[in-house]
Amino acid sequence: MNNQPLKRHKALQTLSREHHDSLVFVLRLQKGVAKKASIEEMNDYIQWYWDVHLKAHFQMEETHLLPKLDSDDILAKKVQSDHKFITELIHQHPKSYDSITQLYKTLKSHIRFEEREFFMFIQKFLTEEQLEEFANVHKRQIDCGLWVNRFWE
Numbered sequence: 001m002n003n004q005p006l007k008r009h010k011a012l013q014t015l016s017r018e019h020h021d022s023l024v025f026v027l028r029l030q031k032g033v034a035k036k037a038s039i040e041e042m043n044d045y046i047q048w049y050w051d052v053h054l055k056a057h058f059q060m061e062e063t064h065l066l067p068k069l070d071s072d073d074i075l076a077k078k079v080q081s082d083h084k085f086i087t088e089l090i091h092q093h094p095k096s097y098d099s100i101t102q103l104y105k106t107l108k109s110h111i112r113f114e115e116r117e118f119f120m121f122i123q124k125f126l127t128e129e130q131l132e133e134f135a136n137v138h139k140r141q142i143d144c145g146l147w148v149n150r151f152w153e
Contacts, residue, residue, distance in 0.1 A: 009123045011135035014142075015065075016119070018057050019111045021144040025049050026111075029104040031152035033097050041151040043095050046103070050090045053144040058083045064137045065122070068130050075118050082110040 008016050032042045061079065069076045089103040123131075 008119065009131055011131035011138075012119050012122065014138050014140060015057070015061070016115065017141045018053070018144075019115060021053065022057070022107060022111055025054075025144075026104045026108045028152040029100055033101055033104075035152070036097070037151040039095055039097070039100070041149055042100055043093075045147055045149070045151065046090055046095075046100070048147060049144070053142055054086075054090075056142050058087070060138055060142075064134055068126055068134070069122075075121050079114065079118060082106070082113070086110060 028045070029042060031037075032045075062083065066076050066079060086103070086107055089099065089106060092099055126134075
């Protein structure tokens, strides 16, 4: 297996950094489930992360990146399907340790897919002009803020 870092086009680097923040989110949920932290505290964190970060990240990809691809593109369809399923998991109530586990595993898998397959495809498929258009819309990383209730510790 090749463990070399993936070379990311400048236009997609902000999305990749946002993925890093989401992997931290995933790790915190994983630790919270492992230590049987309060479901209510984890749900509050999940809802907060959705409201301040993940919802906008999904919208950015769906509004400004996916339309640059053919509507029947299989990778674009997978991104949309994953986003829909993750959104459903986030809004599922009541939550349980199993549903939170499914959420963090699904989100982690989705991020890995986007980083290893989807972004690599985007970099090859889109023109420099299209990538520049996206870069002009998504100029800075979405700030995910700070969550003070450290249930994962």
